Structure formats: C-alpha cells, structure tokens
Amino acid sequence: MARVVVDVMLKPEILDPQGQAVQRALPRLGFTGIADVRQGKRFELELEGPVDDAALARIREAAETFLANTVIEDFTVRVEEEAK
Amino acid sequence: MTTRVGVVTFPGSLDDRDAQRAVRLAGAEPVALWHRDKDLHQVDAVVLPGGFSYGDYLRCGAISRFSPVMDTIIEQAKLGMPVLGICNGFQVLCESHLLPGALTRNDSLHFVCRDQKLRIENAGTAWTRDYSAGQEIVVPLKNGEGRFVADEHVLDELEAEGRVIARYLDVNPNGSYRDIAGITNAAGNVVGLMPHPEHAVEPLTGPTTEGLGFFTSVLKQLVNA
Numbered sequence: 001m002a003r004v005v006v007d008v009m010l011k012p013e014i015l016d017p018q019g020q021a022v023q024r025a026l027p028r029l030g031f032t033g034i035a036d037v038r039q040g041k042r043f044e045l046e047l048e049g050p051v052d053d054a055a056l057a058r059i060r061e062a063a064e065t066f067l068a069n070t071v072i073e074d075f076t077v078r079v080e081e082e083a084k
Numbered sequence: 085m086t087t088r089v090g091v092v093t094f095p096g097s098l099d100d101r102d103a104q105r106a107v108r109l110a111g112a113e114p115v116a117l118w119h120r121d122k123d124l125h126q127v128d129a130v131v132l133p134g135g136f137s138y139g140d141y142l143r144c145g146a147i148s149r150f151s152p153v154m155d156t157i158i159e160q161a162k163l164g165m166p167v168l169g170i171c172n173g174f175q176v177l178c179e180s181h182l183l184p185g186a187l188t189r190n191d192s193l194h195f196v197c198r199d200q201k202l203r204i205e206n207a208g209t210a211w212t213r214d215y216s217a218g219q220e221i222v223v224p225l226k227n228g229e230g231r232f233v234a235d236e237h238v239l240d241e242l243e244a245e246g247r248v249i250a251r252y253l254d255v256n257p258n259g260s261y262r263d264i265a266g267i268t269n270a271a272g273n274v275v276g277l278m279p280h281p282e283h284a285v286e287p288l289t290g291p292t293t294e295g296l297g298f299f300t301s302v303l304k305q306l307v308n309a
Contacts, residue, residue, distance in 0.1 A: 010188075014188065014233060015188075015191060015231075015233075015259070017189050017190070017191055017192075017193045018189060018193070021193055066142075066146065066150070067142070069143055069146065069179065069186055071178070071184075071185060071186045072186045072188060
C-alpha cells in the first residue's frame with residue numbers, strides 16, 4: 001500500500017489562536033527560544049492502487065475541494081512510501 | 085396557500101426545532117428536511133440551523149456541504165430561492181461558496197454564549213426586510229468558531245456592495261473582521277448570520293422577540309415575489 005500525506009496549514013495571514021495558545025504555554029514549561037507556533041492538520045491517505053500521476057491528481061482535487069478550505073488554508077501533497 | 089419554509093436536520097443539528105418554531109410563529113409552515121434527501125418537498129425557502137453538523141469534523145460545515153440535500157439547495161439558491169444559514173448554517177453556506185469568506189476559531193479560543201447587540205446594516209435582503217437599516221436588536225449568540233474572516237479585497241467588496249447585513253455592537257464576541265455578524269450574497273437571497281435570531285422569538289425563552297423579523301421578512305419577500 002502506498003501512503004500519500006496531505007498537510008493542511010492555515011494561511012500565514014490568518015490568525016491561528018490554537019498555535020498562539022501553544023506558543024504561550026511553551027515558555028511556562030521551560031521550552032524557550034520558540035518565536036512562533038502554527039498548528040495544522042495531517043491527513044494520511046492509504047491508496048489501493050499505484051501512486052501514479054492520475055492518482056495524485058485525484059488526491060490534489062480532494063485536498064482542494066474537501067480536505068482544505070482554500071479560503072483560509074494552504075495544503076501540500078506528498079508520497080510518503082512506495083508499495084512494497 | 086401557506087408559505088412553506090424548510091428546515092434541514094443534519095446529524096448533529098441542534099437548533100432545527102427552534103428554527104421550525106420561529107418559522108411557525110412568523111406565520112409560515114415549517115417543513116422538516118433530512119440531510120440525505122435530495123428533494124426539497126416544494127418549500128419556498130430554506131433555513132440551515134445551528135448545531136454541530138457531522139460533529140464539526142474536518143471543519144465546521146465542511147462535510148454537510150456535500151450532503152445530498154445541499155446539492156439541491158445550492159442549485160436552488162443560485163436560482164434565487166431564499167436561504168438563511170444561522171451559526172453552523174452560516175459555516176455550511178461559506179463552505180458551499182454560496183457566501184464568501186470562512187468562519188474560524190474565536191480569537192479568545194473560548195466558546196462564547198451571550199445576549200448580543202447587533203446593528204442591522206442592510207434591510208434589503210430576503211431575510212432582513214422587516215427591519216430598518218441602522219436598527220439595533222439583541223439576540224443570543226453562542227459559538228466556538230464564529231470568527232468571520234476573508235481577504236481584504238473581499239471585505240472591501242462586501243462593504244462597498246452593502247453586503248454586510250449585521251454587525252456586532254459594544255462587544256466583538258469572536259474577533260470577526262470588521263465586526264461582521266452576517267453577510268448576504270450579491271442577489272440578497274442567501275444570508276448567513278452567526279448569532280441566533282430563532283432563539284429570540286418568544287418572551288418566555290429569549291432575551292427579546294427581535295429575532296422574529298428574519299422569519300417574517302422572508303414571508304413578505306415570497307408574497308411580493
């Protein structure tokens with residue numbers, strides 16, 4: 001089985017209050033020197049067939065229409081592992 | 085003939101019964117619509133109620149937008165049928181691209197529940213014509229992801245075309261850009277609103293009855309159409 005990973009992140013200009021809450025908590029826990037935190041989502045898609053251009057194109061379409069809201073989010077698609 | 089206003093129930097809808105009651109109090113016949121149903125049962129208008137459709141998984145409203153009933157509603161909305169989305173319904177309308185922008189997590193990160201003062205900015209839409217522009221009303225607000233965001237040029241366009249229909253007064257409860265509480269599409273038949281007018285239609289259960297105007301407005305719109 002091949003795995004394709006879709007990462008979805010809020011666009012840089014969109015306030016990410018979750019990331020900010022995490023960033024504010026880090027120094028309290030002793031983790032200093034972290035200037036900014038953004039929190040995103042990771043989707044792991046297990047493909048039934050081969051990861052060819054057609055399959056990747058379908059996944060990009062799924063990411064664009066459904067997994068990400070492109071009004072507020074960016075996404076990346078990458079193949080994580082090839083079928084054995 | 086009585087005007088029929090459909091109220092959709094998605095798995096996780098909370099305020100569908102309140103919306104039905106508001107429709108009835110306004111003088112129309114509420115028609116329960118089911119999310120898996122493609123048929124709208126000859127309704128004249130549709131309300132998408134508040135709640136947590138599909139558990140708000142993925143993003144609020146993202147999964148509902150692809151439900152069978154929404155395919156038909158999107159089609160009919162583009163042909164001019166009045167559609168009001170309240171809270172979660174507003175999120176569904178943005179996810180459907182019937183309205184621009186998106187609703188994100190409140191800037192406070194907290195769920196907010198309060199009686200909210202609003203100013204009606206546009207009294208010319210299908211859902212606001214029983215108000216007057218500039219009128220101030222108080223209705224309940226309750227949301228965790230109610231922060232309206234959009235690109236600067238989209239916001240400018242909404243302002244220039246008078247498509248901001250209601251704005252928060254006194255307090256901006258969720259950090260919405262430009263204090264926006266509700267918007268409309270260019271045609272004025274599709275309206276999204278984050279606060280809950282359907283909870284302010286009876287003196288016993290609401291802070292006011294000032295929410296009823298949304299539901300009486302659409303009747304007037306349909307009678308005049």
